[in-house]
Amino acid sequence: MNTLATSRHLHKSKTHSVSSISSQSEAEQLRVLTETKNFLSDRDTLVKVIDQSDQLIERLHQFAQLHWSLVHPQLLNQQLTTINVDSKPPSSTAHSNALNILCLDNLSIPHRRTSGGLPGSFKEIDSSLLTNHQSLASSMLCSRLQFVQSHLADLRTRVLDRNSRILVTGDLNAGKSTFVNALLAREVAPTDQQPCTEVMCEILDKSQIKSPLEQIHAIPHGSVYDIENPTTYETFPIDKLPELVNVGSEDSEDSGDEENSSSPYQLLKVYISGPEHRKARSQEELNATNAISLLRQGDVSVSFIDSPGLNRDTLSTMELFSKQSTIDVVVFVVSAENQFTLSAQEFLWAASQEKAYVFVVVNKWGGIRDKVKAERRIREQLRKLSPATWQERSELVHFVDSQDAITCAQSKATSNDLEVSTEIEPFDHLQRSLSSFVFLRRSISKLQPAQTYTRNLLQDLQLITATNLDAAKNFYDEAQSKLEKILPRFNQLSANSHLVDETIGHIEENTVSLVYKNSRKILAGALKNIREGKPAQPMSTDLNSSVSYFPVYDGLLSIFQYAEEVRKVLISSLEESVKLAECVTRKSTSDAVEAIQQNSVTKNLLDEDYLNGSSAERKFNPHAMFSKGRKFALTNPTHRGSPGHCASTLGIATVADLVDFDRLNWFKSSSSSKSIEKYLNSSSGATTGLVGSLGLGTLTLFGTGVSGGRAFVDVLVKLSELAGKKGFRKWAGTAVAVMSVGFGIYLIMDIPRAIPRNIGKKLERELNEMISASSRSELTRRGTSRSTEEASEDREGREVRWMDYELDRLSKETRKVVRLTGFEQREKFRACFEKISGQTSQYQVDLEHAKDVQAWLIQFDNDLSNSLLTCNSVGFKNLELRDSHPIATPLSSPF
Structure with missing residues (x-):
């Protein structure tokens, strides 16, 4: 009876236990399905945001190339600081926030920053050079945008890839290869007391290849790896790995050139079997060592990249920085003895721009005597380098000794010593945290870095947009201020442009008329005196004058000599009349030139402030007028008083x-x-x-x-x-x-x-x-080109007298000089008007351009805000790191 009751009780307990396990399994399946659904939704959202970000960058790049020279926030802050030294403080638009992705630093190493410096500080770039050459800064920013576009392409590929890549990096001799071996629970990566890893080794699960044997695919430099194309790589057995990773250092030792040592391969892909597939280990052995498969769980594969030390040389450091765009998780191994070096700090700062969480492994912890002091110093450094990692330090920061973990794991496989289990407990915790982070927290490990990078990028773009909006507004205000200053001047010149021509033309006509009148009076009087047998001008007492006396009649015997002397005197006096008319003409012309140059209308319009660089005003020399010999000169200029060539036969006396x-x-x-x-x-x-x-x-x-x-x-x-x-x-x-x-x-x-x-x-x-x-x-x-009749009529109807000829000559010379002076004034006005008109047009164009730029930037900022809202909508709910679930093989999900 008791036995039957006991049996029934056991049956009920077993049934209740099975029911409880079944309900827990269903709940776990429901949780996994929910997380899978959320993961896929978040992934699609992030891919959409990445595509939008790429389009936004392309739009900004095209805008910078065609319409606007982008102003970098760093340069604007420097300019505002310089301008506002003794003026009003900068406005709220003077952005002081530092850029995360689009900073202008050493572009040869992506994301590299000055260690210990303020975010946004320049490295190996003279900031004054960039400030004085905005186009250079704009060009560098455009180059940065192009690099970010390529990074976004890698990021998109990485998000859509269901597999994960883990980069194990750190300083030289930090024990990275030993740590990888401890994680994999086998000796894969070669180790030594001296640095021995010269080329990156990516360790992957063998199930990805068709070969039943573990093997190495060595990818030469310049080759694009294709697992289906054997010509893109060289195949080696697994036992050749120590030789392949040291081939560069061995060659350099033989040649004596250590600085230029380089492996012929850019990457070694090592395909190995996971611990659950290795024939040398039984299930009991796996359970005894708590071995966890970190290479594959379900449909998700993971690869580990064992890299050379950061401070090995510049090329390897640059390669590590460039690998970040294809890495999902970064495991940073730091030696407990050296802590964070300069290169380590730079790498962690750059990694934190994309990956909020970085696994930090403080290796060789067993050899530290004062662990409290060393731990305090490491955590103080980490708090500054990666704040998010510091907040989750219980899950992300691990103090272990990889070599001791390997030794203890081997000892535990042969014995069940409790003390050995206690020694490897920190490393087991690290393994489980890493496995949970990679396999169960894929939204954080795979999607959150993409979200972080995209969010930082969009925020940088918002800062650059706001900066350029400020610059465009300043440009608009400056153009508007200049336009308001110059527009009255332009209107004045435009409205009074006809006054210049009218004033100069009036002076010219009046001067020519006055010269004609005065000259006619002089020459008409001279001819009247000549007809009456008198000298054209009164007798002169000037010794230099050619008309100094009138000849005396000495009787009939010298009558023809008297006539010749009279002829010479009359010709000379008539020439003196012409010279007098020329002198009067010079005076009138000089007055006209001065009147034009000092005219109040043109002088008020031609402001000297707007004539910088114009030709200097020529000084008028009145004696230059009539300086050339006349065609019909009456006297010989070399022999005073003697008739000229044309007058040598004029007025010769006869008996009549x-x-x-x-x-x-x-x-x-x-x-x-x-x-x-x-x-x-x-x-x-x-x-x-x-x-x-x-x-x-x-x-x-x-x-x-x-x-x-x-x-x-x-x-x-x-x-x-x-x-x-x-x-x-x-x-x-x-x-x-x-x-x-x-x-x-x-x-x-x-x-x-x-x-x-x-x-x-x-x-x-x-x-x-x-x-x-x-x-x-x-x-x-x-x-000659006209008809004979027309030419004959012109000759018959055109009898030109000597006085008319001289008056015409004097008037033409006067008009030429006055017109030349007027032309100079008109040319100055034209140059002034063109300059003011050009400046006015340019300022108007600048205003319209500034309006268009502001409108474009406002629309661009709205698109940025929408994309940033979409990016921030990915919340990763209920996925905190501290809410750890037991390690379990996930369902065959579409990850």
Whole structure:
């Protein structure tokens, strides 16, 4: 009875236990499925954010290339600091936040920063050079954006890959290979007291290859690895690994060149079996050593990358930095003896920009005597380098001794000593934490680094956008201020531009008119005096003047010499009149030039502030006018007083020039004949009166035009009429004798007066004929292209006098000088107006450009905000590290 009751109780207990286990299994399956669903959703969201980030970077890069030179926040802060030293404090828009991803540092090593320096400080770049050359900073920022785009491509590939890659790195001789061997519970990576890893070794699960044997795929430099293409790698057995990782150092020792040592392979992929597949170990042995498969659980594979030391050389350090874009988890091994070196601090700072959590393994902990002091120093350094890792230090920071862990694991496999189990407990905790982090906390280990990097990138882009919005606003305000300052000036010049032409044209016409008037007065007076036989200008007492005296008549014997002297004096005086007209013209022209240059209209418009760089104003030299020899100069410039070449034959006296026939024209011919008839027919005329009347009538024979044929015929007719009179025949002989004697005496006495008058009239007449002939010849030469009739009409209707020629010459010279001065003023105004107009147009273009830039940046910032909200929506709920679950093989999930 008791046995039956006991059996029933046991059956009920067993049934209850099975039911409890079944319900726990279902709950675990439900939890895994929920986490899987959340993981896939978060992964798709992050991929979307990564794609959006790539598009945003491409848009910003194109914008920087085509429309706007990007301003870096570091440079803007420096400029604001410089500008605001003695001015108002910088506005709230002066961003002081440091960039995480897009900082301008040493671009040869991605993400590298100055250790211990403030975030955003320059390394190996002169900040003053970048400040003075914004285009250089913009170009460097664009290069940085291109690098980030390639990093995003790697990040996207990494997120979509269900497998994980763990980078084991650290300083030289930190025990990285020993740590990897301890994790894998077998001697895979070669170890030595001296650094022996010269090339990166990636250890993977053998199930990924078709070969039943463990083997090594050595990838040469320059080759792209393809597991399906054997030509991209070289295959070696697993026992060749020590030789392959040291091939570079052995070659360098043989050659004596340690600095340039390099392996022929860029990467060694080592395919090994996990502990659960190795034939040498039984299940009891695995249970005894608590071995955990870190290479594969379910459908998820993990690879370990054993790397050379950070401070091995520059090339290996750069390679480690560049590997971060393809790494999911970083396990940083630090020697407890050396703690965090400079290269270690730089690496951890760079890794924290993407991976908030970094596994930190303080190796060789067993050899430290003062563990409290060493632990305190390490944690103080870690708190600054990776704050997130420090907050989760119970799960992420482990103080172990990898070599002791290997030794103790081997001892535990042969005995169940409790003391041995206690010694390896820290390492077991590390293994389980790492396995949980990689396999069960995949949202944190695989997705959170991508989220962290993308969030930092979007925040950097927001900071750069805000900085450039400030720069665009400053650019807009500056352009608007300049435009407001220059626009009144532009409007003034535009509205008064016609005044310049009107003022200068008015001065020019008035000056030419004044010169023509004054010169005509001088030359007309000179010609009048010449016609009257007087010098053109009054006698001069100046010894340098060519007209210093008028010749004296010495009698009939020197009459032609007298005539020649008179001709020379008249020609010289006429030349002096021309020079006087030129002098008056110079004075009027000089006044006009000064009036144009000092004109209030042009002087007010042409502000010197806007004429920097314009041509200097030329000084007017009045003596330069008429400096060239005239074509019809009347005197020889080398021999004062002697006629010039053109005047050498003008006004030469002949016998006809000895008598002034115009002087003899006392009475009109018709009135003279009537008066003679009156006197002859008078009954009361006395004899003496008849003689007087005969003498008077005879004199009328030399009336107007006596030298002409018509006048001569008229005289003959009158004489024939008088010959029929009785009184005329009676006294004709006496009257003719008296008249002849009187007329001869008169002619002799009138010679000193008649010669100058006749030569003067002849000189004027011949001058006019010479000018007209020259003008007709010029018209004939210029009119060869026109018809003969037109040229003939122009020559007939164009009789140019000497005075007109000289007036035209003086007016043209005056107009040329005044017009040249006016042209200079107009050119200055044009240059001033073009400069002001160009500046005004440029400022208006700058305003529109600044508006467009601000509108584009505002829209870009909105898109950034939306992408950042999407990125932050991935919350990783209920996945805190401290909420650790027991290690269990996950379901066959689509991870």
